[in-house]
Amino acid sequence: MATPGPFDRERATLLNPPGLSEAWHGLDLRATLGRHFGCPVFAENDANCAALAEARFGAGRGFPTVAYYTVSTGIGAGVVRDGELVIARHDTEAGHQVLWPAHLGGPECHCGGHGCLEALASGNAIRKRFGVAPEELDDPSAWAEIGRWLGLAVVNTVALLDCDVVVFGGGVVKAWERFDRELRRTVRESLFLQPPPEIRRAELGDDRNVWGAMTLVRGLAPPPTLVQ
Template identity: 40%
Template sequence: MPNPIYLAIETGGTKLLARLVRGNATLAEGRWPTTTPGEAIAALLAFVEGVPVAAVGIAAFGPIVVDPAAANHGEVLATPKPGWTGANLRAALARQLGVSVTVDTDVNAAALAEAAIGAGRGCASVAYVTVGTGIGAGLARDGRTLGGALHPEMGHVPVLRVAGDDAPSSCPFHPSCVEGLAAGPAVQRRLNGAALQDQPETFAAVADYLGQLFATIVLAWSPHRIVAGGGVLGVPGLRARAAERMLAALGGYGVGAAAGSSEFIAAPALENAGLEGALLLARRALG
């Protein structure tokens, strides 16, 4: 198909993004609040009305079924986001538009984009971590992302609590996962309106939990670089302190391969890495 038009979509906890692209030119962009699946589908169909879309890529929040062989491919699994459990945006758009719709997690898509055109360019494997309303991580290796029956859910890996930290977890599933102890809602609950950088003990605890997460990623995935972003990591000095705690958690094991480099943990280079990754997924669908 000469000069096809692609639709890239990113679904987030608070916003829904879309972009229509032909070649290297952006034809239109859309942004809506994340409300219900039905409203999301209606907004997207109105956005592309009359446009001959050739393929669609979706970077989605999880948990979501990413296995193309699964009967419920694209279905959102149990989630605290009201109305989204059981929703399947991929299937609805494929049915309505009659084109290939590829879905992956937002963090896997972001890893793909940062590896191709962002902070991980030149690295064979790139892990992407976001620390915001939730915590997620994805991996891109040689242009492909990590997935199986499910997908990476690194935000829910257990971490060892810092001595004296008995703050309740904000995760409805786990008492001591990194998301429950160091994502945005957990941090805000600890601070009671104060700034994280002004609360040394809380700052140190959050950095320690994120450092443990980074260490787990090093041991499980062995990436050449970790690109780490999200609102919480925008706090001055937190990314660097978490990198220090990662090295402490590793205890010197395996750091010579990549993790010991000062460039190993990097800030994102792309403003909307998930949406850029969704575009790459759409392009790949047409080869």
Template identity: 40%
Template structure:
């Protein structure tokens, strides 16, 4: 009897990643630009054609319905990504492949992977934060991700503006949320035509807003570690500075041994944490 084949998928705002795995060995990998839901479904089905897939795991951009008991489980809610509002890749693949298909947010899946095989190994709870075009955060505790009526949207928690910072928010919904003031579009408002690395010369405001976000995560979720990545955090020193500002925002309250540890805010250890998390979801879906 041959080992089962698991199908892992990560959907992003600009690209789709896919991997077929038999046992612990990768059978095939592929990537495509994110276009329309119909084209994504066709590409994924063609990629898996002929493979005896046992189960599928999807790490998806949101907002998306992640409650397995919901009748529209897997449906993408209102999103600026053209054509994706109301799409349900999970349902389409389940219908065509006839196997279990499970979905979670890309950040929840990444948290799952970093906790199991990455920078969060040995920690009972791990928060994963990505700071790129937007800001997303997920949490895994004892192997289970956090979900509810929807899923965490920590990028939109309010932050206190620094005195004198009058750069307009890049968020169309909030004048002073973390995403509006510290994600990629907000950073580019600050540096104009400069390169992202130019931010390293003066990133006090961005570091402070990310530090406030990390402090909120500590107070709301109390993780044993925060794994923080994404394009904005590739700026040299920004992650460490944000960790310092986190401690300042906490003011010594409830810090404890975890948040005060030097490695509490860590860089991701996995290149494609979301895809690795999708593989874990597929394995679980297979039972």
């Protein structure tokens, strides 16, 4: 299962993913799905699954260190080094890196904080801040702002990881041409001590989470065909 975080990896149990209703909170996937399908169940963060798929088979292939961002209703991220997921104590939550702190007026985030990347540049943030769905957002200055927030996220990511490539996927990235110039400009103008990474749009389409999950479970070489 590719699941939204946060979740308990050891027990394959969802904790309190803010994007899902409370009916999902605490759901034991291993027991529930294992009973239903009669097979072992493993769970991994959906952005991690997507990151692994893009790093192995998509826009990040060939790069030693890949950072991947899903920019969809929410924002998640994953890191892959030498073809393997980087997993630390719990989950990465790069969608909740703070770019506009509360004391400077950053908008509320549903995680409880203020000014998180997810509260500024996700699909839900676009609806809340600009009053329309991302596919209906026409205002160039709004897209430029979204590009700047995502560019700052790249800068922070490079500062910590010195990654070779940052890959962006997810629904909001369908409007890539509307914000990528401002994103790249922000990176250029904000990185001084490190060379900029490659910045790429994801290649694998909406099934990338599934490919990543399958890869984790089966430890396979690239799947024979990828549907774009």
